[in-house]
Amino acid sequence: MSRVLALLVVAGLVLAGVAGPASAAPATTDGSDAQDTLSNDTVVTAVATDSTNNSSGETTLTLLTYNDVQTAAAENTTLPRMVTLLNERRAAHDNPTVTVGGGDEVSPHALSPLSQWRVPVDALNVLDPDAEVIGNHDLDYGFDSVGNVSADSEFPWLLANIVDAETGDPIPGTEPYTIVERDGVTVGVVGLADEAIESKTAVDFDEAGYELQNYSTVASEYATMLTDEHNVDVVVAAAHIGIPESKTLARTTDNVDVVVVGDDEVEYEPQETDGTVIVEAEARAEHVGEVNLTVEDGDVTSWNGRLLNVTEDVPKNETVSAIISDAREDELNEVAGRTTEPLDARFSSNYHDETALGNTITDAFRAQTGADVAITNAGGIRSNSVYGPGNVTVGDVYNVLPFRNTLVTVELTGAELEQLLASQVVTMESETGRRYGPEAQLQVSGVTYEWASHESQDPIRDAWVNGEPVDDDATYDVTVNSYMAGWDGSVLADAPRVSTSDVLYGTALLEYLQANSPVTPDDANRIRRVDDFSAVESVSVRQGAATVALDAPEGINGTAPDSFYVTHADSSERVAAESVTIGEETVEVEFAMSDLAPFLGQNGDVELYGKYETTAYDRVYFEYSVLNADFERGVFADANCGGQGGTETEAGKGHHHQLVSAIVASSSGSKPTAVA
Numbered sequence: 227m228s229r230v231l232a233l234l235v236v237a238g239l240v241l242a243g244v245a246g247p248a249s250a251a252p253a254t255t256d257g258s259d260a261q262d263t264l265s266n267d268t269v270v271t272a273v274a275t276d277s278t279n280n281s282s283g284e285t286t287l288t289l290l291t292y293n294d295v296q297t298a299a300a301e302n303t304t305l306p307r308m309v310t311l312l313n314e315r316r317a318a319h320d321n322p323t324v325t326v327g328g329g330d331e332v333s334p335h336a337l338s339p340l341s342q343w344r345v346p347v348d349a350l351n352v353l354d355p356d357a358e359v360i361g362n363h364d365l366d367y368g369f370d371s372v373g374n375v376s377a378d379s380e381f382p383w384l385l386a387n388i389v390d391a392e393t394g395d396p397i398p399g400t401e402p403y404t405i406v407e408r409d410g411v412t413v414g415v416v417g418l419a420d421e422a423i424e425s426k427t428a429v430d431f432d433e434a435g436y437e438l439q440n441y442s443t444v445a446s447e448y449a450t451m452l453t454d455e456h457n458v459d460v461v462v463a464a465a466h467i468g469i470p471e472s473k474t475l476a477r478t479t480d481n482v483d484v485v486v487v488g489d490d491e492v493e494y495e496p497q498e499t500d501g502t503v504i505v506e507a508e509a510r511a512e513h514v515g516e517v518n519l520t521v522e523d524g525d526v527t528s529w530n531g532r533l534l535n536v537t538e539d540v541p542k543n544e545t546v547s548a549i550i551s552d553a554r555e556d557e558l559n560e561v562a563g564r565t566t567e568p569l570d571a572r573f574s575s576n577y578h579d580e581t582a583l584g585n586t587i588t589d590a591f592r593a594q595t596g597a598d599v600a601i602t603n604a605g606g607i608r609s610n611s612v613y614g615p616g617n618v619t620v621g622d623v624y625n626v627l628p629f630r631n632t633l634v635t636v637e638l639t640g641a642e643l644e645q646l647l648a649s650q651v652v653t654m655e656s657e658t659g660r661r662y663g664p665e666a667q668l669q670v671s672g673v674t675y676e677w678a679s680h681e682s683q684d685p686i687r688d689a690w691v692n693g694e695p696v697d698d699d700a701t702y703d704v705t706v707n708s709y710m711a712g713w714d715g716s717v718l719a720d721a722p723r724v725s726t727s728d729v730l731y732g733t734a735l736l737e738y739l740q741a742n743s744p745v746t747p748d749d750a751n752r753i754r755r756v757d758d759f760s761a762v763e764s765v766s767v768r769q770g771a772a773t774v775a776l777d778a779p780e781g782i783n784g785t786a787p788d789s790f791y792v793t794h795a796d797s798s799e800r801v802a803a804e805s806v807t808i809g810e811e812t813v814e815v816e817f818a819m820s821d822l823a824p825f826l827g828q829n830g831d832v833e834l835y836g837k838y839e840t841t842a843y844d845r846v847y848f849e850y851s852v853l854n855a856d857f858e859r860g861v862f863a864d865a866n867c868g869g870q871g872g873t874e875t876e877a878g879k880g881h882h883h884q885l886v887s888a889i890v891a892s893s894s895g896s897k898p899t900a901v902a
Contacts, residue, residue, distance in 0.1 A: 284527070285410060285411055285520075285522070286321040286521070287323075287324065287411045287460060287518070288319045288321060288322070288323040288518050289324055289326065289460075289462065289486070289517040290323055290324070290325045290516055291325070291328065291486045291507055291514065291515035291517070292327055292328065292513070292514055293329060293466075293486070293487065293488035293508075293509065294329070294361070294488050294508075295327075295330070295331040296331070296333070296335060296510055297334065297335045297510055297608055297610075298335070298511040298512075299331070299337070300335035300336040300337040300338075300550065300558070300624075301336070301550070302554065304511035306349075306543045306547040306550070307538075307540040307542055308353075309349070309352060310540050310542065311534060311540050312325060313543070314540075315516060322408035322410070324406050324413050324415075326355060326356060326358075326486045327350075327355050327486075327488075328359060328466060328486050328489075328506065328507070329359040329361025329362075329363075329464070329488040330489065330509075331358060331361070332346040332347060332350075332363070332364050332367075332375060333363040333366040334629050336554075336558055336620075336622075336623075336624035336625040337553055337554070337557075337624070338366070338624070339624055339732060339733075340557055340624075343367060344378065345549060347375060347378045348378075348549045349549050350379065350381070351378075351379065351381070352543065352546050355381050356381065356406045356415070357384055357404050357406070357464055358379075358382070358383050359385060359417035359418065359419070359466050359486075360372065360385040360388075360397070360417060360419065360466070361419070361489060362419070362489070363426075365427045365429050366427070366629060369397060369434050369436070373399035382404045383400045383417070384403060384416065384464055385417040385418070385419060386402035386403060387438060387439040387440065387445075388431075388437070389436065391435050391436060397436065400417070401417075402416065402417065402448060403415060403452065405452070411460065412459050414448075414449070414452035414460070414461050415462045416444075416448045416452070416461070416462070416463050416482075417464050417465075418444065418463055418464065418465040418466070418467060418475075419441065419466050419467065420468070420471045420489075422489075424438060425714075428631075428708070441465065441467060441475060442474065442475050442478040445463050445465075445475060449461045449482050457524065459521045459526070460519060460521060461481060461482050462482075462483065462484045463475065463482050464486045466487075466489045467487065467488075468487065468489040468490035468492075469504065472485045472487045472499075472504045473499045475502070476499040476500045479502070480501070483503065483519070483526050484503045484505070484517060485503070485504045486505060486506075487506035488506065490506070491506075492508060493506070493507070493508040494506040494508075494533075495533050496515060496517050496529075496531030496532065496533070503517055503519075503529055505517055512536050513535060515531070515532075515534075516531055516533075516534060517530075557620060557621075558620050558624065559619055559621060560619060560620045561620075562618050562619055562620050562623050562736050563744070564616065564617055564739075564744040564745070565586075565613065565614035565739075565745050566615055566745070566746045567582050567615060567747055568613070569581075569583040569613040569618070569747070570583050570612050571583055571609045571610060571612065571613065571625075572610050572612065573604070573607075574662075576607045577604040577662075577666075577667055578664070578847050579753065580669065580670075580750070580752050580753035582748060583607065583613075584604075584607065584669025585747050585749075586735070586738070587602055587607065587735050588601065588602055588669050588671030589738065590734045590735045590738030591633060593734075593741075594633060595633055595635050595705045595727065597635050597702075597705040598703045598704065599643065599670065599672035599703070601646070601647075601668055601670050601673075601704060601710070602669050602710070603650070603707070603709070604665075604669065606631060606707055606709060606710075607627065607669070608625065608628055609622075609625040609626050609628075613626070618739060623735050623739065624736075627731050629707075631707035631709045632726070632731065633706075633726075633727040633734060634705070634706055634707070634725075634726050635724040635727075636723055637721060637724050638701065638718075639700065640698045640701075640702065641698040641699070642721070643689070643696060644696060644698075646716065646717050647670075647673075648677075648684075648686045650666065651664070651666060651677050651686070652664055652665035652667060653679060653681045654679050654681075654842065656681070659846070660846075661846075663843065663847030664680075664755065664846075666755070668753070669753075670752050670753060672692070673691050673696075673752070674752045674753075674754070675689035675753065676689070676754045676755075677756070678756055678757075679755055680757065683759075688833075688856075693795065704721075707731045708731075748798065749798070750798040754833075754854070755848070755852050756852050756853070756854040757840075757842070757851040757852050757853065758851065759853075760778075761777045762774060762775070762776055762855050763776065763812055767819070770819050770820065771804065771817065771818060771819060772816070774814070774816075774817075774855070775812045775814050775815075776813045776815065777812065778808065778810075779838060779853050780840075781840040781842070782813070783839050783840065784838065785808065785813075785837065785838045786838065786850045789836050790803035790806050790815050790834070790835070791803060791836070792817070792825065792833065792834045792835075793833055794833070795831045795833060803815045803816060803817055803836070804817060813836075813838075815836065831856060831857065832857040833855075834854065834855040835852060835853070836852070838850060838851050839851070
């Protein structure tokens with residue numbers, strides 16, 4: 227698309243000399259902003275009329291795009307409608323159209339454990355793309371299955387930069403590029419993946435003998451070849467690499483006109499970065515991208531584009547609808563169980579925080595294997611939907627857990643368990659954290675832990691199994707899914723295997739729901755984000771209330787209502803604070819002794835948590851920072867606990883602090899107030 231910019235500059239100079247000064251085109255950007263700077267001829271908003279060929283010799287080529295169909299392949303909802311919308315857009319233009327997919331189309335979906343790629347490929351054959359790129363999930367069935375997918379497909383699967391390390395040949399069933407000739411316009415399409423594909427798949431590249439090459443270098447080489455040797459008018463990169471990497475591709479090449487993006491599932495209107503148009507149509511067949519390119523004498527001279535929503539007003543393609551409904555009828559519509567609470571499978575929820583669904587899944591793992599601990603990765607929880615309260619179908623289960631992962635139980639030391647938890651922490655200061663906020667990236671059962679969201683802190687502060695602090699030297703049986711068990715470089719890869727199971731991780735959840743319905747999952751407080759570890763300055767007991775004074779976190783400017791509470795180290799039971807007061811140097815948290823005393827009389831350490839306002843999370847996922855202070859049951863020797871006046875006791879600045887035993891003695895004996 228650098229050809230576009232060059233022609234615009236020339237046109238501007240001509241106009242400046244003939245018709246007076248022309249408006250200068252905006253400077254090109256590095257593509258780092260959400261909305262890149264566009265040339266004067268660029269349109270990002272919806273186009274009022276359809277493009278046509280004109281009488282000046284120019285030709286308009288319309289590029290239609292989609293990506294990351296994934297779970298929609300087994301749901302008779304958006305995919306049949308997207309096929310209809312694509313057909314409508316093809317018919318609306320009297321100029322040539324080319325359709326390109328951005329990858330991750332044949333997995334994951336609810337039918338994956340039953341029929342693998344067959345249903346989505348049958349549907350894609352009706353959609354009739356001109357080219358598809360292999361994404362990481364298109365490798366879910368293994369390298370050897372790519373040939374089977376390709377053999378069943380009536381369109382080419384592309385991937386140029388993963389090749390046989392010895393021969394340089396592409397993966398069998400793929401081609402590096404394809405050329406589409408349509409109504410006098412020649413389009414070259416190159417398939418690309420980025421380096422993240424290795425870590426996102428269960429296949430072993432080294433063992434299979436495949437080499438991943440730099441996507442920018444390969445794209446430039448093929449674009450040059452397509453232009454010089456095949457005289458293509460337009461070069462399109464079908465790139466399963468995400469938006470940031472697509473901007474890198476645009477900045478490091480000068481001969482790619484359009485990048486059709488998949489992978490990060492972003493709703494990204496067509497826009498220009500360093501002369502290259504980039505578009506991504508989110509995911510799950512919810513959008514279609516449309517880019518209209520003006521082509522003249524082998525050059526792209528201007529463009530406009532938009533994203534189209536796949537709405538319920540769009541009728542379903544009957545053929546695709548029948549393919550999906552017939553496949554679902556026998557297996558997926560059966561009710562697996564009931565839930566009394568919502569089960570949240572949204573990516574944002576499961577990557578960032580503990581969820582009731584994550585707790586249910588990992589509880590199901592432990593029920594299946596009897597392990598001390600179960601852990602699953604957030605990326606293995608799919609569908610991006612919320613289920614219940616109400617019935618949960620077999621299809622819902624396999625939409626949420628669609629991969630052919632089984633259960634593997636390994637033996638880890640306490641130190642290795644904490645290392646595994648720490649390995650998945652995404653800090654606020656990391657590149658991912660700056661974009662999305664800090665993430666724990668795991669869901670767990672049997673273990674409770676605090677994770678620190680800043681690089682200046684140890685990733686894991688405290689961890690407990692069965693209410694006891696994790697012993698670095700003790701061993702624990704830990705169940706994970708088979709994808710995690712194969713993580714290169716992790717403690718899991720070489721850990722002793724206690725047992726392996728042929729039970730799919732989705733089937734484990736299915737059987738758990740069938741055996742335990744209705745399930746009543748809750749936020750069990752297993753995964754605890756902490757931004758500030760506050761020292762206890764003092765504890766005072768007066769008039770039936772206990773007040774804990776904490777060092778004020780830096781930058782605190784408010785607290786979240788009703789968010790301060792105490793809890794045991796490994797318990798979902800909480801006692802809420804009566805009030806919170808921010809002073810110049812301290813935060814004072816007051817509890818009613820009638821609630822607090824019997825709570826402290828139980829076994830185990832006590833943890834205090836509270837949410838407070840800072841500017842740290844203004845633009846990312848979480849709304850509040852979290853402080854934490856630790857206590858041990860016991861005595862402040864000088865505390866007055868008579869409850870009718872009282873004195874203040876300095877607590878010092880240690881990591882743990884003893885609370886007065888007399889608080890327990892002066893209790894009314896009433897049960898603590900539990901806060902959900």
